[in-house]
Amino acid sequence: MTKHIPTASASSSTPSLANVAALAGVSSATASRVLSGKRTKDDDIARNVRDAAIKLNYSVNHAASALRSDVTNTIGLIASNADDPFVAQLIGVLEPMISQRSQQLALGLGGTATLLKQRIAAMTARHVDGLIIATDPGVDLTDVLEHHARRIPIVQVGGTQRAFCTSMIGIDNAASMTETLRHLAKVGVRSAAFLHGPRPTVSATGNGGAFDADALLSAFDSQTTQYGLFTRREWNDRTAVPAGTSTMAYGFDYVTRLFANSGDGNSGDGDAGDIATETRNDTSAFQRRPEALICINDAIAMGALHALHALGLRVPQDVCIVSHGDTPLATLAMPQLTSLQPPTQQIAAEALRLIDADRDCPAHVFLLPHVIVRDSTQRSRS
Secondary structure, three states: OOOOOOOOOOOOOOHHHHHHHHHHHHHHHHHHHHOOOOOOOOHHHHHHHHHHHHHHOOOOOHHHHHOOOOOOOOOEEOOOOOOHHHHHHHHHHHHHHHOOOOOEEEEOOOOOHHHHHHHHHHHHHHHOEEEEEOOOOOOOOOHHHHHHHHOHHHHEOOOOOOOOEEEEEEEOHHHHHHHHHHHHHHHHOOEEEEEEEOOOOEEEOOOOOOOOOHHHHHHHHHHHHHHHOOOOOOHHHHHHHHOOOOHHHHEEEEHHHHHHHHOOOOOOOOOOOHHHHHHHHHOHHHHHOOOOOHEEEHHHHHHHHHHHHHOOOOOOOOOOEEEEEOHHHHHHOOOOOOOEOOOOOHHHHHHHHHHHHOOOOOOOEEEEEEEEEEEHHHOOOO
């Protein structure tokens, strides 16, 4: 018995979903789930449906498909800058995940709030199936997100939660600081300073916003005493270096000023050799200058490292350094930097899960980073 395969009618050259389903030997509902990406299992059924769609030239043009269906098999990613290490990592793990779902990734970039809002509007007009937003913590997109969240699922990654009609994935900054301070206390550090960058607030890995600098500083202020670490308010003053200074230059200038001061806000007149000698021989020096620097990103940490070397201070013997982001800079430094690594793989998977979930019930998910211990904190406890 010959199986009858429906074909496009003579009046139209456009194949239908029923044609694809019949050729693949599945129901129309199954074919729809496979082609929309909602059926993620990659088995013979999925492959048969995709092969049938290709053979019939069905929905190859996703933009044209959007005119016929609510599904475009496209996920949009909006970011401030693709050069940002966190954004680059996110793209790197999202793309294969989305491809496995038989979808494609559309990227929209904007360096200002106005441009970002335009990119979001453009993505919505393309009828993307979901939107992932990864921008600076200081960028407020509340109005445009609330407007478009009624039409498509939107997931914000990092930054500050303002639009509560969208889902949010963030780093647990308080727990991150707990892990950092616990590690420093374990290696015998007695005092610490937090370098969170010049104004406007920078994010941990650049402009993408995996970590929140202000939230980390707040956690640092509230937890240092708990772990027996001494700090001074002036050590953590981000106005000490002019706004707009590049991150690496900021780290160098900040640390140079910090260690050239006596610790009580008064300028010291000793040279680098005096500072190094005092740091090693004076038992109370830890109260005048920090024994550890916690930096908001790897670029600032690299600048801090160069400053310490110029001052004749050893890392980690005299001063430990902990950073955030775990970018390639962390392993290029000498010594290599202990850094908190954002769980990018988990963030990407959660973002796609939330896009598939009921958008009428947005979720707020906070994840823990991984502390990657390297030489910049590897010292024996006294």
